[in-house]
Amino acid sequence: MHKVMWNVFLAVIMVVAAAGAHAGQVDRLYVIDCGWAHLADQSLWSPGVNAGVPIDFSDDCYLIHHSSEGYLLWDTGFTDRLAAAPDGVTNPALGQTSHRTQTLVAALAALGVKPADVRYVAISHVHPDHAGNVGAFPDATLIIQKAEWDYAMTLPQKPFGPDRKAMQIEGDKDLMGDGSLVILSTPGHTPGHQSLLVHLEKTGDVVLSGDAVHFQSNWDNRRVPGFNSDKAQSTASMEKIAGLLAQNHAQLWINHDKPSSDARRHAPEFYQ
Ligand SMILES: [Zn+2]
Numbered sequence: 263m264h265k266v267m268w269n270v271f272l273a274v275i276m277v278v279a280a281a282g283a284h285a286g287q288v289d290r291l292y293v294i295d296c297g298w299a300h301l302a303d304q305s306l307w308s309p310g311v312n313a314g315v316p317i318d319f320s321d322d323c324y325l326i327h328h329s330s331e332g333y334l335l336w337d338t339g340f341t342d343r344l345a346a347a348p349d350g351v352t353n354p355a356l357g358q359t360s361h362r363t364q365t366l367v368a369a370l371a372a373l374g375v376k377p378a379d380v381r382y383v384a385i386s387h388v389h390p391d392h393a394g395n396v397g398a399f400p401d402a403t404l405i406i407q408k409a410e411w412d413y414a415m416t417l418p419q420k421p422f423g424p425d426r427k428a429m430q431i432e433g434d435k436d437l438m439g440d441g442s443l444v445i446l447s448t449p450g451h452t453p454g455h456q457s458l459l460v461h462l463e464k465t466g467d468v469v470l471s472g473d474a475v476h477f478q479s480n481w482d483n484r485r486v487p488g489f490n491s492d493k494a495q496s497t498a499s500m501e502k503i504a505g506l507l508a509q510n511h512a513q514l515w516i517n518h519d520k521p522s523s524d525a526r527r528h529a530p531e532f533y534q
Contacts, residue, residue: 285440286330288462292529294369296323296339297391298520300350302357307476307487317477320523321391323366324470325375326460331438333375334382335402336458336470337517341394342366356489366395373529377401382429382437384445386472386517387452388414393421404428405437407447410454448474448503450486450496457503459512464534467512474499477519 301307304317324336342365344351350361367377377399384405385393393414396404404422406414408430414421422428437443444459451473458470474496475481486496507514516522527533 286328286438286442287440288326288442288460289329289534290325290327291460291462291465291468291533292325292373292531293523293526293533294323294325294339294366294529295320295363296337296366296369296394297321297344297360297362299358299360299391304477306356306489308480308483308485309488311479311483311485318520319476319518320520321360322517322523322526323369324458324460325370325373325380325529326443328438328442332381333379334384334405334437334443335380335399336384337386337392337472338383338395338398339366340391342398344394360391367398369529384437384456384458385410386457386470386474387455388417388421389452389473390421392472396422396426400427402427405445406430407449407454407456408432409449410452410456413453446502446506448472448499450474450490450492450494450499452491455491455499457499459506459510462533465513467510468533469503469507469512469514471503471514471516473517474503475514475516477516478522481514481516 298321299319301317304315305313321339323339326334340360340362344362345365350359352359378401380399380402382405383399383402387410404426406428411430433447435445442461446457446459448457449455455472457472457474460468484500486493490496
């Protein structure tokens with residue numbers, strides 16, 4: 263190609279790329295308290311380590327506003343029905359007592375957001391502390407890995423029906439086409455587990471963990487819980503996230519790590 267033509271070509275590419283980069287952005291990310299759990303024995307999540315030592319897990323949801331696509335909810339927490347049980351509900355098999363102080367629907371209402379305003383509900387996986395309120399958003403498109411959907415359909419208590427409006431994806435996906443919200447396939451904890459990379463203008467890049475890891479010391483030591491679908495996949499998913507954190511200078515927000523959740527600004531405050 264002639265040198266002048268080549269320069270014109272490059273200039274056009276740069277303009278197109280710049281336009282793409284400004285297609286939209288995440289302008290607000292709210293951290294919402296979606297419950298918490300007291301666990302009698304953390305070694306169920308860290309085999310052989312801290313046997314018999316209790317731990318508390320946070321359980322956060324994240325309401326994300328995209329400038330051109332509207333609201334996306336990442337994870338839905340424990341079922342809102344839990345808020346009616348003041349002493350929580352105990353699962354003896356896990357030695358876990360789960361609590362909810364307010365419903366997700368009420369937390370959204372306090373922000374002036376109705377369930378019908380939520381356009382997308384993306385869930386990391388179908389465990390009940392993440393998928394508990396998918397049914398409260400019947401008009402939203404559920405964003406889920408195909409492998410997780412298939413797994414959900416095998417469960418005796420399905421988190422949603424086979425007719426649920428959904429976008430089933432396979433692997434990583436740049437959801438809005440502008441790099442602001444990128445689904446990361448991170449299987450292992452469940453067959454189609456996923457995490458979410460969020461690009462924020464001021465805060466920088468944040469990876470919302472889902473349950474790719476449960477708490478900080480498990481992350482630091484790359485420990486895989488006993489309660490897990492595929493150990494090799496879980497280890498590979500943690501390495502994938504670690505590589506991304508280094509590459510993007512991103513923060514990892516570990517959903518169930520209560521000390522770091524407590525240190526974060528919760529709704530009505532938000533991150534930009
Ligand atoms: Zn889980």
